[in-house]
């Protein structure tokens with residue numbers, strides 16, 4: 001069987017979607033052929049790439065990424081797709097969908113069905129998992145996969161190849177002769193049986209990522225699956241409900257298997273850096289952490305980054321990972337208001353806990369980044385200033401900021417629809433705008449106010465408070481504001497952050513080039 005995966009990604013959001021890579025490994029092992037059509041490096045519209053948007057709002061200072069070939073090719077993306085279909089001639093086209101690429105992806109499946117009605121289509125990922133009825137109702141979608149796909153896609157390919165019926169494969173909903181067969185979910189995967197992801201299906205440029213002012217050959221790694229928390233702005237709150245009774249949601253792959261995968265990947269892709277994107281890096285499981293740190297140092301020995309939940313961090317555990325090579329931590333600070341965290345986000349911790357984690361990063365001289373959101377239900381301007389204040393206290397190297405959007409699967413989506421903050425039927429390209437604009441209509445704060453605070457966030461965060469009246473002045477319309485921002489505030493910001501901007505993780509001893 002020939003399976004063509006489709007990644008209808010908005011331009012320049014690099015980092016390969018590992019779900020497809022895991023399925024590619026399993027399909028290839030079962031003797032099937034796999035290729036990928038990926039739109040990341042083709043110009044698909046006027047939206048700027050993710051890194052350009054982060055740089056525009058002063059969140060990062062990046063080198064010239066075009067020098068690394070990180071640029072969208074000028075081409076008709078549908079003609080490129082058609083060329084791929086003609087040359088590979090797949091039996092199945094399988095698309096992965098997160099909210100921002102769902103509508104865009106449907107355009108490809110519609111195009112495909114018009115020109116090649118016999119090719120079977122299947123969609124997987126968070127979108128079909130959370131709104132299966134809506135997705136399967138599209139004429140261009142023959143099947144959907146709910147939840148994990150490794151076993152289901154192999155069973156499907158095997159069955160089609162053998163000429164067998166495939167209406168009863170667990171995790172799949174299958175359309176046949178006007179009827180939809182809705183199968184149950186299978187138990188959650190034992191991660192020790194999941195093969196290493198085959199990332200060779202992706203363009204090599206997905207490995208090129210800027211961090212701290214330099215570009216590295218950096219792989220995205222996921223060691224665990226699931227999470228222990230139920231934050232209301234995260235899809236995990238509903239994944240947990242879907243998987244009830246089907247096994248433990250938070251799973252950790254055997255450390256030795258993981259290390260073997262990392263050693264192989266380091267060699268195969270000439271990697272310089274590993275970026276662990278686990279929802280929860282297992283810092284809280286001492287025996288597993290000890291084994292990981294020992295084997296990682298002995299066998300992998302690359303600088304790495306992890307995501308941390310502040311309540312799970314102890315100095316002892318963090319020191320262990322730092323000794324093993326961790327040079328960057330990303331911590332979900334999200335909001336500086338304890339009330340918003342508790343009542344809106346369902347994320348309960350004290351401000352002091354967050355500050356403590358960043359103080360540890362400073363103590364051990366590693367880079368740190370906070371994740372923050374603005375534009376939350378019931379969040380006022382004062383609350384946003386609490387987020388700025390907490391970042392000032394914690395003083396991460398960088399503070400990533402996005403507009404909150406109620407993605408499908410998160411509990412807050414229902415609230416936002418019920419309260420009229422968000423109209424899910426408005427067909428706009430809104431889900432991809434989380435770095436540019438809020439798509440909510442909140443009674444307590446206008447979108448214009450939010451945009452201004454978004455644009456000034458980094459200035460309020462990094463500049464001395466004496467500058468704050470000037471920052472506020474610069475938020476007004478007009479030439480003087482422009483002058484203030486470009487000629488006074490930005491140079492001052494550059495001056496203050498000059499020691500923080502450039503890190504060199506290729507050097508073993510010292511990380512920050514200015515130290």
Ligand code: B12
Nearest residue numbers: 017018019094096098099124125126145148149235407408
């Ligand atoms: C790494 C990551 C990223 C990376 C890489 C993106 C990527 N496309 O993978 C970056 C940082 C770029 C990113 C960006 C964004 N992300 Co993100 N990301 C993740 C994260 C943490 C891990 C993804 C992963 O590798 N999972 C492990 C693999 C094995 O699982 P999987 O991807 O779900 O795939 C399995 C199944 O879904 C299924 N499957 C998937 N596709 C297909 C296709 C077929 C044909 C079949 C049969 C099955 C199938 O089989 C796979 C194997 O079991 C997840 C959270 C999570 N834990 O999954 C969020 C997550 C996917 N991201 C999310 C969001 C919202 C975003 C952003 C919009 C930004 C934001 N505000 O956070 C952007 C979107 C950009 C984009 N184009 O993808 C949400 C999606 C919610 C939704 N309703 O769409 C998630 C679920 C986070 C959350 N918990 O809420 N993300």
Ligand code: SF4
Nearest residue numbers: 227229231234236279
């Ligand atoms: S936001 Fe993070 S900690 Fe909270 S449920 Fe999602 S992955 Fe877990």
